[in-house]
Amino acid sequence: MTSAQDHQPLTGEPHEVSRIGVVLVAAGRGERLGAGKPKAFVELGGRTLVEHCLRTVTSLPSGGHLVIVVPEHLAGETLRLVAAAEPTGANWEVSVTPGGRERHESVKFGVDALPEYADVVLVHDAARPLTPAALFARVTAEVRRTTDAVIPALPVVDTLKRVGADSIVHETVDRAPLVAVQTPQGFPRELLAAAHDRLGTGAHDAADHPTDDAEVVQRAGGTVRTVPGESLAHKLTTPGDLALLEALLAAQNGDAR
Numbered sequence: 001m002t003s004a005q006d007h008q009p010l011t012g013e014p015h016e017v018s019r020i021g022v023v024l025v026a027a028g029r030g031e032r033l034g035a036g037k038p039k040a041f042v043e044l045g046g047r048t049l050v051e052h053c054l055r056t057v058t059s060l061p062s063g064g065h066l067v068i069v070v071p072e073h074l075a076g077e078t079l080r081l082v083a084a085a086e087p088t089g090a091n092w093e094v095s096v097t098p099g100g101r102e103r104h105e106s107v108k109f110g111v112d113a114l115p116e117y118a119d120v121v122l123v124h125d126a127a128r129p130l131t132p133a134a135l136f137a138r139v140t141a142e143v144r145r146t147t148d149a150v151i152p153a154l155p156v157v158d159t160l161k162r163v164g165a166d167s168i169v170h171e172t173v174d175r176a177p178l179v180a181v182q183t184p185q186g187f188p189r190e191l192l193a194a195a196h197d198r199l200g201t202g203a204h205d206a207a208d209h210p211t212d213d214a215e216v217v218q219r220a221g222g223t224v225r226t227v228p229g230e231s232l233a234h235k236l237t238t239p240g241d242l243a244l245l246e247a248l249l250a251a252q253n254g255d256a257r
């Protein structure tokens with residue numbers, strides 16, 4: 001496992017140095033959205049979330065391998081979406097693999113499906129369909145510079161309160177050291193793979209599920225750094241987020257005209 005202390009540059013043959021692995025996790029059920037279908041296959045501006053992410057990732061000039069992790073029964077549909085996607089000219093291979101019951105299992109299956117050459121791996125939620133390509137590039141550059149785990153983060157802007165089960169406010173929480181984190185989260189491949197191997201895919205107590213890969217790496221002793229996140233990387237979780245993302249997309253399209 002690449003430890004946090006190693007700090008060796010990630011090098012290899014010239015062709016291999018720049019190509020990355022991206023795991024797009026899209027195998028969730030989308031229960032909080034309640035759209036009647038898995039969230040990653042919901043449409044935003046006429047395209048599924050999977051298609052939005054596919055277009056962004058395959059526009060990245062590094063090239064590499066994108067593995068899309070989906071519910072098993074939607075693997076065929078996903079392959080059709082990939083086949084129908086406009087070519088980007090970048091050097092990307094795309095594959096599709098079935099996910100697991102929990103997010104961390106889906107990530108592990110995705111990492112296992114990547115080719116050997118992918119020495120840097122980005123894990124991205126399909127639920128963040130408008131994430132700009134610049135954020136993928138920012139995270140990748142910081143992983144290569146530091147050989148640590150790197151996650152995008154935004155400052156928390158609301159006043160925060162700790163509330164009891166009785167709805168009574170107990171205290172105001174100092175927000176200064178708190179951030180809200182996003183994806184893509186980037187890792188030296190060996191660090192991520194070893195941390196997921198250590199966690200395993202067996203049944204875990206629901207309260208003990210890591211909600212992101214940075215947590216998986218931290219549990220294995222790795223260092224996690226932050227880079228500035230992007231408001232466009234907003235996550236689709238509830239129906240209210242869909243309206244917000246539609247508005248962001250419309251503003252983006254308006255800007256492009």
Ligand SMILES: Nc1ccn([C@@H]2O[C@H](COP(=O)(O)OP(=O)(O)OP(=O)(O)O)[C@@H](O)[C@H]2O)c(=O)n1
Nearest residue numbers: 025026027028029030031032101102106126127
């Ligand atoms: N077993 C799972 C669970 C989640 N995900 C993916 O992880 C990302 C973040 O998860 P979340 O927003 O929690 O999505 P869902 O699990 O689909 O949502 P919910 O918890 O509301 O069911 C999503 O892109 C989702 O598709 C996954 O690939 N496999």
Ligand SMILES: C[C@](O)(CO)[C@H](O)COP(=O)(O)O
Nearest residue numbers: 125181182183211212213235
């Ligand atoms: C990974 C993640 O997107 C980071 O913000 C997020 O933690 C996953 O979704 P959840 O809503 O926390 O399950």
